[in-house]
Amino acid sequence: MKYLALALLGLLPPLAHAAEFNRVQADRSSIAFSFSQMGVHMEGRFAKFASQLSFDPAAPSEARVTIEVDLASIDTGTPELDTEAAAQPWFNIKAFPVARFTSTAVTPGTGNRYTVAGKLSIKGKTREIVVPATFSAQGNTGTFAGRFTLRRGDFAIGEGPWSAFDIVANDVEVTFRLVALSQ
Amino acid sequence: MSARYTRTAQGLHWLMAALLIGLVALGLYMHELPLSPLKLQLYSYHKWAGVTAFLLVLARLAWRATHRPPVLPPGTSQAVRRAARLGHGLLYALMLAIPLSGWLMSSAKGFQTVWFGVLPIPDLVAKDAALGDLLRAVHEYLNLTLIVVASGHVLAALKHQFIDRAPILARMWPVRGRIAGTSLSTESHS
Numbered sequence: 001m002k003y004l005a006l007a008l009l010g011l012l013p014p015l016a017h018a019a020e021f022n023r024v025q026a027d028r029s030s031i032a033f034s035f036s037q038m039g040v041h042m043e044g045r046f047a048k049f050a051s052q053l054s055f056d057p058a059a060p061s062e063a064r065v066t067i068e069v070d071l072a073s074i075d076t077g078t079p080e081l082d083t084e085a086a087a088q089p090w091f092n093i094k095a096f097p098v099a100r101f102t103s104t105a106v107t108p109g110t111g112n113r114y115t116v117a118g119k120l121s122i123k124g125k126t127r128e129i130v131v132p133a134t135f136s137a138q139g140n141t142g143t144f145a146g147r148f149t150l151r152r153g154d155f156a157i158g159e160g161p162w163s164a165f166d167i168v169a170n171d172v173e174v175t176f177r178l179v180a181l182s183q
Numbered sequence: 184m185s186a187r188y189t190r191t192a193q194g195l196h197w198l199m200a201a202l203l204i205g206l207v208a209l210g211l212y213m214h215e216l217p218l219s220p221l222k223l224q225l226y227s228y229h230k231w232a233g234v235t236a237f238l239l240v241l242a243r244l245a246w247r248a249t250h251r252p253p254v255l256p257p258g259t260s261q262a263v264r265r266a267a268r269l270g271h272g273l274l275y276a277l278m279l280a281i282p283l284s285g286w287l288m289s290s291a292k293g294f295q296t297v298w299f300g301v302l303p304i305p306d307l308v309a310k311d312a313a314l315g316d317l318l319r320a321v322h323e324y325l326n327l328t329l330i331v332v333a334s335g336h337v338l339a340a341l342k343h344q345f346i347d348r349a350p351i352l353a354r355m356w357p358v359r360g361r362i363a364g365t366s367l368s369t370e371s372h373s
Contacts, residue, residue: 038224039303
């Protein structure tokens with residue numbers, strides 16, 4: 001009985017030595033986006049977002065991540081476009097100031113690849129998304145990076161005359177990088 | 184008929200005339216518009232047409248370098264010859280400088296020019312708001328200069344044709360002798 005209990009304990013994640021990455025370094029993390037406007041590649045980023053992360057490479061399926069993006073911090077590099085993005089047809093920031101991603105499942109793939117499934121909420125609309133990500137650690141610094149494509153039409157980003165996709169494309173590529181320290 | 188421009192030179196001349204009038208009118212109209220899909224669309228069309236105009240000017244210069252333009256009518260004064268040379272030189276310089284300034288302005292403002300939405304034209308300058316505003320002013324003043332010089336070009340041609348009674352339009356008019364050609368001025372003399 002005693003041995004069985006010890007054997008079972010051995011199957012559990014080694015809690016004492018868990019290298020859990022959970023202190024997100026905001027200044028080294030980034031969320032950027034790009035899209036096509038009549039064939040012209042356009043880029044931007046969000047300067048402010050808050051994230052909670054707990055990730056132990058030894059127990060990836062236990063991982064959790066939540067990211068809350070302050071949409072008012074959008075930076076397209078053109079002040080006129082930043083103002084436009086905040087307006088009702090786009091993000092409607094007065095009513096929906098935050099975009100939120102909450103993971104529901106993290107699945108390890110080959111090598112340092114992971115698949116992160118979760119819920120993405122923007123402008124009052126929630127969609128299930130699956131995001132491929134990589135994780136690499138150097139000492140006590142872990143970096144999550146990845147990209148995925150969202151369709152702005154799914155979240156009513158760009159209403160009225162902007163809801164057609166011939167000028168501003170439907171596909172928006174989101175690139176993220178989260179840097180976190182382990183305890 | 185060495186007194187006339189070649190068909191190619193005529194074709195390029197009138198194509199450029201139509202393109203430049205359209206580009207200037209579109210430029211004046213579109214920059215007043217509030218941000219909308221239409222505005223973005225018109226800006227793209229303007230840039231595509233501008234790149235096309237630039238390439239056509241290069242073709243014109245190449246054609247002109249290999250095909251002598253017809254000589255001016257005998258009796259043209261030295262002052263008029265000089266003014267014509269200066270005016271044409273200025274028009275060519277503007278037709279080169281205006282699309283270049285537009286392309287650089289677009290880059291400085293952070294919008295790459297992609298010809299017909301397919302062929303990306305490299306950004307020679309990095310995104311820079313102050314440079315973008317400067318180039319916008321340059322683009323605008325070059326265009327105002329073009330409007331003045333091109334108007335002078337048209338008025339000079341009309342003056343030679345109808346006041347001096349020199350059949351100058353026939354040199355550039357694609358249809359021989361009918362509207363502005365020699366037969367018209369012959370009739371007016373008889």
